[in-house]
Amino acid sequence: AIRLREPRKPIVGDKFSSRHGQKGTLGRAWPQEDMPMSESGCVPDIIINPHAFPSRMTIGMLIESMAGKAGVLGGIFQDSATFRYSNEADNNAVDYFGSQLRAAGFNYHGNEPMYGGTLGYEFRADVFFGIVYYQRLRHMVSDKIQFRTHGPVNRFTRQPVHGRKEGGGTRFGEMERDALISHGASRLLHDRLMVNSDGLLTRVCRTCGSILTPVTHLTK
Incomplete structure (x- = not known):
């Protein structure tokens, strides 16, 4: 077996997590010179929304941050x-750990x-700033992105097939419709519910209203 390694830079949508299950996706990638900094000049690698905790x-994870710092x-x-x-x-x-931080001259x-x-400019509020082990997960946007215009359809319902590997479409449900x-x-x-779904052009008899089916061969 041959294994290939493909280095990938983190992009918006890639997933990360700490060792405590604090998972999240990358919302925006900022250049380092535009990131906030502390009084000592330290620039954080990750900024987390506090509502996640x-x-x-x-x-x-918060205790690990204090312990690491x-x-x-x-x-x-x-x-x-x-x-312990x-x-x-x-x-x-x-x-x-707070007593150790205070002894080093930092906030408790x-x-x-x-x-x-x-x-x-200085932020109006103090920011919880520390060291935490973070890991990158295998859930990446480049592996999960899915889109299509036209493609294979189900032979019975004439709707797009299901599944990314089969070239299928994403479900457009009732709530999306609403x-x-x-x-x-x-x-x-x-466009979503007919043209790119199960829209069908067929022929109907003007006299009886029946759907006309083309005959490939005649039997005597």
């Missing part, structure tokens, strides 16, 4: 064994003032 409840500042390895810390007052992970919870990369109706896009609806 209450929904997935990945609190361990404290470990880098102190030049030490952190103990991340299971059940608890919610008790004398064995709390946030207090343990890992927040830092950030400055815009374009105009250089969205176009609300915008009054009748011509687009006609």
Whole structure:
């Protein structure tokens, strides 16, 4: 067997995740000189929407960020064994790593003032800034992109076949139809639901209204 390796640069839509299941897709790729920076000149690799944490409840990722930042500042390895810390007052992970950050001259919870990369203004709010291990997942846009104009159809329903490998179409369901109706896009609806779906040109008898079928051969 021959295996090929294809290096790919991250593009918008590619998926990433931390070790805590905080997955997400790349929404925008900014040049490094336009990214915000800290007072020490550090530029983040990833900016995450804070609304992602209450929904997935990945609190361990926030603690890992504090632990990684404290470990880098102190030049030490952190103990991340299971059940090493608890919610008790004398064995709390946030207090343990927060005291290390405070001893290094940083904010107790890992927040830092950030400055815009374009105009250089200081942000009005402190930003939670730390070190977290992130990994790239195999779900990439270049492998999942699917589109078609015309292609193979089902021989019984005359509708496009299903599946990306078969050159099929993507489903245009009832909710998508309702969205176009609300915008009054009748011509687009006609194009999606008939021209590029199961539209058929046939011949009908003017006398009886029956559908005429061409006869390939006559029998005596």
